[in-house]
């Protein structure tokens with residue numbers, strides 16, 4: 532029987548990061564993966580969606596070519612070629628992770644893993660064979676999958692999830708997107724750019740409800756301008772099907788029809804068949820694996836990371852949790868800190884946030900100073916023709932330390948990194964304002980917003996009282 536210091540179950544961003552970090556510290560490591568390494572993120576999530584968004588981003592630019600003094604002839608698109616490009620990007624990254632495993636002598640075992648006891652894993656390999664391995668430490672990183680709601684009768688054809696949406700042989704004329712969260716809104720941008728008539732149906736009172744209220748309202752306006760219909764406070768009781776169309780029946784009695792529907796209302800955790808009960812691993816009310824701040828379960832030598840622990844279901848959180856778990860196994864004391872986790876939404880324009888919103892900061896007892904800056908006043912954004920959006924910095928009035936940021940605008944998802952670093956290191960608005968930012972860049976928006984915290988932004992008109 533093969534023996535390892537660390538066995539990781541699941542090769543997504545959580546699992547593969549943990550495996551590499553443990554191997555870097557000298558452990559003998561294996562990863563058991565029943566599908567492809569890279570998990571949801573590389574194969575069915577972050578990367579394929581962003582590869583498709585890059586295609587539709589080029590299309591959006593071409594549609595505006597005349598604005599830039601460029602005349603283009605008739606524009607045709609090939610969804611098939613876009614999918615092929617997406618697959619090439621995914622393959623490159625998956626192969627890259629496999630290469631990293633080889634370079635760190637990490638054994639990749641293809642098969643479905645079940646815990647037999649606290650040190651033994653049974654692996655059902657793809658050819659039906661059974662293998663057993665033992666490990667001093669085990670990291671559970673089995674991730675999540677789209678949640679299936681019986682009333683929606685998801686069949687993978689007329690009613691699909693994000694998994695099938697990434698490989699549609701043909702684009703529908705119209706699509707209902709059930710759920711106006713991050714995944715729903717990103718797909719709405721991809722498909723609407725390709726000419727699909729999109730209707731988003733959201734049960735809550737606003738789309739992107741984890742974001743600042745003002746920003747999510749502005750995004751609603753942007754999506755509407757692009758021809759996307761949005762229903763909020765709209766609960767679907769049933770999705771009816773005929774051969775030609777699907778019809779969402781709302782609680783109000785209203786019926787909305789389209790050629791297909793995509794359900795993106797949440798994720799189910801991959802804990803079934805993992806042997807958790809057998810080994811006595813504690814789970815929470817949603818089935819999530821319970822862990823302490825060191826990512827350790829109630830069984831001392833077993834850790835759990837990523838979506839399956841049900842905290843923030845993001846690839847970069849999974850990766851960080853993987854580093855924390857591996858670090859603790861290998862003898863460095865590390866704890867998971869969720870205070871500074873950037874969120875990135877790849878709509879057009881992009882949204883990004885980190886730390887506290889102004890409302891949340893006030894709820895937490897802070898008096899705040901806000902710094903705002905509009906991309907409309909930024910040279911680089913105007914030159915790019917991408918001036919829609921704003922940045923808001925939230926600073927503690929007493930100490931001037933940055934508490935949070937919300938950005939809507941070009942490359943918001945890249946710009947947020949500077950503020951995340953500033954908050955993480957306890958920097959003040961003044962620290963950011965006193966840092967010279969290159970001109971002309973989008974990063975100057977962060978600088979101007981930091982100056983605006985004290986009413987000193989050069990490219991903002993004088994305010995009353997200053």
Ligand code: FAD
Nearest residue numbers: 541543545565570571572576577644674837838844845846
């Ligand atoms: P996963 O990536 O789900 O990997 C788990 C792996 O475990 C899988 O490969 C699975 O096959 C394997 N596995 C499960 N059970 C077993 C078993 N018993 N034996 C062996 N192997 C097993 N996050 C972002 O941060 N940014 C984004 O832009 C973003 N976009 C997304 C877009 C979409 C459409 C979706 C669906 C998700 C997106 N996410 C994004 C979320 C992100 O993909 C997840 O948070 C992340 O993949 C979680 O990583 P993980 O390692 O916990 O699990």
